[in-house]
Amino acid sequence: MSKIVSEKMTPAILGGKPIRKKPFSVTWPVIGLEERRNLLKVFGSGKWWYGEKVAEFEKKYAAFQNAGYGVSCTNGTAALEIALLACGIGAGDEVIVPPYTFMATASAVLKVNAVPVFADIDLNTGNLDQKAAEKAITSKTRAIMPVHMAGLPVDMDAFKALARKHKLRLIEDACHSWGSQWKGKGTGAIGDCGVFSFQMSKNITAGEGGILLTDNEEIADAARSYTNCGRGKGKAWYEHYLLGSNLRMTELQSAILLGQLTRLKAQTLRRERNAAIITRGLKGIPGVALMQRDRRVTRRSYHMYMFRFVTEAWPGVSRETFLKALNAEGIPASAGYPIPLYMNPLFQRKGNGPRHCPLSCPYYGKTMDYTRVSCPNTEQVCREACWIRHSVLLNESGDMRDIVEAITKLWEQRESLRHV
Numbered sequence: 410m411s412k413i414v415s416e417k418m419t420p421a422i423l424g425g426k427p428i429r430k431k432p433f434s435v436t437w438p439v440i441g442l443e444e445r446r447n448l449l450k451v452f453g454s455g456k457w458w459y460g461e462k463v464a465e466f467e468k469k470y471a472a473f474q475n476a477g478y479g480v481s482c483t484n485g486t487a488a489l490e491i492a493l494l495a496c497g498i499g500a501g502d503e504v505i506v507p508p509y510t511f512m513a514t515a516s517a518v519l520k521v522n523a524v525p526v527f528a529d530i531d532l533n534t535g536n537l538d539q540k541a542a543e544k545a546i547t548s549k550t551r552a553i554m555p556v557h558m559a560g561l562p563v564d565m566d567a568f569k570a571l572a573r574k575h576k577l578r579l580i581e582d583a584c585h586s587w588g589s590q591w592k593g594k595g596t597g598a599i600g601d602c603g604v605f606s607f608q609m610s611k612n613i614t615a616g617e618g619g620i621l622l623t624d625n626e627e628i629a630d631a632a633r634s635y636t637n638c639g640r641g642k643g644k645a646w647y648e649h650y651l652l653g654s655n656l657r658m659t660e661l662q663s664a665i666l667l668g669q670l671t672r673l674k675a676q677t678l679r680r681e682r683n684a685a686i687i688t689r690g691l692k693g694i695p696g697v698a699l700m701q702r703d704r705r706v707t708r709r710s711y712h713m714y715m716f717r718f719v720t721e722a723w724p725g726v727s728r729e730t731f732l733k734a735l736n737a738e739g740i741p742a743s744a745g746y747p748i749p750l751y752m753n754p755l756f757q758r759k760g761n762g763p764r765h766c767p768l769s770c771p772y773y774g775k776t777m778d779y780t781r782v783s784c785p786n787t788e789q790v791c792r793e794a795c796w797i798r799h800s801v802l803l804n805e806s807g808d809m810r811d812i813v814e815a816i817t818k819l820w821e822q823r824e825s826l827r828h829v
């Protein structure tokens with residue numbers, strides 16, 4: 410074998426030539442003239458507080474997701490808490506959540522004095538499994554809160570039917586799914602309501618921010634009140650009807666988000682096209698398991714491109730070695746959530762977690778012991794997931810072929826990776 414051929418085939422981590430020498434050129438956030446113009450306008454107006462721009466953003470974002478109402482707030486975590494409160498979830502109620510997600514999905518439930526009940530995910534999608542969710546239903550269950558993980562919509566037909574059958578609220582944690590559609594309707598208002606995050610890493614961002622979407626006017630009004638100090642719709646300023654808080658979005662955040670929104674559709678479609686190139690390229694490789702997309706998903710946001718490192722197909726090679734080797738080829742990828750949420754010290758009672766309501770509260774009348782929870786699919790995905798972040802998918806199609814080439818190279822040279 411010539412030296413050049415051998416250098417090309419040798420993994421970069423073992424001294425070979427990397428597939429990519431230059432970084433991906435699109436980095437996050439992408440900003441443009443729209444944000445600058447909007448920001449300067451708001452800045453100069455002297456009205457920085459909960460006004461025109463907030464209302465404009467709420468209306469435009471709700472329309473973008475085909476929802477009737479949008480209520481903005483400070484962040485996705487607050488939006489989850491508001492969604493639960495606005496749906497009437499409270500002390501002693503159980504809410505079914507997946508354990509493969511960001512902490513806020515479960516901590517929001519505790520924050521409203523309700524009890525998160527973890528049900529396992531589907532290995533093929535990374536999403537809450539509806540059969541596992543149904544099994545977790547008890548007489549205390551009041552809501553199901555699936556996450557559209559990485560932007561891939563859960564089976565909303567199945568979850569709606571389940572919620573209807575058991576008279577439960579269905580709240581979508583849509584904090585990864587800006588622009589995703591299920592049968593042509595945007596995620597977020599297919600269930601009773603849904604929430605989005607606009608934190609820095611998200612596909613549309615103002616550094617921080619959140620919104621609740623719904624088609625239900627009562628939920629929208631309650632959410633507005635909870636975010637605005639408990640005020641009543643059309644009521645006097647110093648009258649307070651609900652135990653709300655000040656969780657209002659600012660005009661400055663909305664000015665940025667309105668700019669970001671002008672690009673969101675095109676960026677979503679670009680990520681989708683680029684992800685399809687990666688999917689086509691990786692399809693035949695037994696060492697990687699791709700997430701499966703339901704035909705009823707008519708558009709999907711990619712908060713990340715996620716696949717599983719199939720451990721048994723790479724004898725002697727760990728996921729961590731694979732990721733290091735992929736990084737050495739010039740492809741940024743990471744491992745994602747390291748543990749299921751229930752393994753966090755908060756739930757395992759190893760730290761200074763809550764020893765009060767709701768977990769040992771008379772309203773609950775039961776005891777919840779998270780040390781006994783076991784969700785094998787989630788534990789496997791935590792061990793095997795590989796994430797490529799969304800900004801990478803905004804690059805050129807040729808850049809996607811580099812990703813495919815790098816993973817293919819590592820697969821073909823997997824024997825040599827045993828010596829890393």
Ligand SMILES: Cc1ncc(COP(=O)(O)O)c(C=O)c1O
Pocket residue numbers: 484485486487510511513514556582584585605606607608617618619
């Ligand atoms: C699935 C999910 N839910 C909720 C949140 C909370 O959003 P925020 O960071 O805006 O509070 C996040 C943020 O990472 C998330 O990924």
